Amino acid sequence: MAIKPTIHKFNVSLSDLDRDYYDSLNLTVAQHPSETVERMMVRVLANCINAQERLVFTKGLSDTEEPDLWVKSLDDQVELWVDVGEPALDRLKKACSRAAAVRVYSFNTKSPVWWEQLNLQRSRLPVEVFRIDWDAIAGLAALVERTMTMSVTITNDSAYIATERGECEVAWVALNDAVQRR
Secondary structure: OOOOOEEEEEEEEEEEOOOOEEEEEEEEEEEOOOOOHHHHHHHHHHHHHOOOOOEEEOOHHHOOOOOOEEEEOOOOOEEEEEEEOOOOHHHHHHHHHHEEEEEEEEOOOOHHHHHHHHHHHHOOOOEEEEEEOHHHHHHHHOOOOOEEEEEEEEOOOEEEEEEOOEEEEEEEEEOOOOOOOO
């Protein structure tokens, strides 16, 4: 019998000062049995960073044909493809052929090695790649509860997150020079 995902509910008060975007998000997130809390929280953070109408979590780890998050147009075209982790070059090529914009949020302690190996091969792909510090994500993961309220304030490639259990700041850096602001 298969292990079922763990369901988390997040009530997020989002303030993205860079984009003048303010919203209240009620996110229900299924943590895949093989997924770490850190990876799940990067998915939640990526949702906040890219928040917009029609941004949804996909089947993610349960379906290799879909990203972690995406935005689809009303005519079912993929406008934004968001992957979390260190995807292979073939996956990035596929994403670029299917979506108007592709973003990757890398957070693993091995991210610099992955980026160095991918960088020369990836140079012509129109992918925005961001690296999030592992220690910051580990700090965020330590605050997680199955049901929680969060305040997320985004400014200058950094998110300040406050919860009932504590606070942390998570910053990210663009790994490719040609990255345009969201």
